[in-house]
Amino acid sequence: MPRNVDTPALPGRRGQAARNDVVILDAARTVFIADPKAPVSAVAERAGVGISALYRRYPGKEALLCKLCHDGLRQYIAEAEAAAEEPDGWRALSEFLGRVVDADVHSLTMHLAGTFTPTLEMGEDARRAGELTAAMVARAHEGGRLREDVVAEDVGLILECCAAVRTADPERTKVLRRRYLALLVEGLSGDGPPLPGPPPAPGELGRWK
Structure with a gap:
């Protein structure tokens, strides 16, 4: 990031x-x-x-880990708040995903969740991030472009999928992440066969417990 x-x-x-x-x-x-x-x-x-x-x-490793992850969470919130200013719901969601993938926020989530005890403030910010994500997805649904069976909890997993793409070359990593994000965003758009299985339940994927 x-x-x-x-x-x-x-x-x-x-x-x-x-x-x-x-x-x-x-x-x-x-x-x-x-x-x-x-x-x-x-x-x-x-x-x-x-x-x-x-x-x-x-004072110690836990404080350092918490600082890193809280900074990432705050950046996610800042990008989600910026997305709320975009009048087109689909564009707000798709451009938000691109900015967060480029910032590589979810590498922190994937690698460091569970390695430290989150603070109360971090918990409050996680709830704020969830609210902003839900509002963003709802706006994209209202515009009719986002497929009906996508839920807010899907967003985090899409971002983690992109964060899993990593090579020894940071620039190549960025290009590949954008490539696979484009494929995933295309899958979010329009109609198609129902997605298999139920979506993640609210709270099911909470990383900072």
Whole structure:
């Protein structure tokens, strides 16, 4: 998930701490997606900072994991809120899916869910994300383009399917994810034979329990 480093520079130690935080989180994301059991020392090594610099910001691995995943959840919410501003329900949904796939939010969900105890605030944001997703799917249904048997809970699994596509080349990974998202979005559109089996029930796929 790209992080914005083009923020106004802070002076002195505050600026160095802010820069360290960006580097640490980027390193932690790479390390823990590859191996959720990796130690925090591997994060410090990849980030090129001393272990003391990491511990000054994060008291332990659980705090670091929670920060990573909560940041991903907040990005999902921000993209869903942006989608709510698009008047066309189908376009809102399809473009939202593309932005979230590009941000690679669901690699965090797939690899790190269950490895830490989520905070109450994270639980509240997860509920907010669910509400926004349900509203987005409802609007797409109203427009008549989204097939009738698709439910909000299908969205998360579509995003996880795309996140499962991964190669050694990040750019190739992005292209392939977009390729398979296009196939999946095509399957969301219009009529077709009924989808097999019942859809996921509300709460059935909750990752941050």
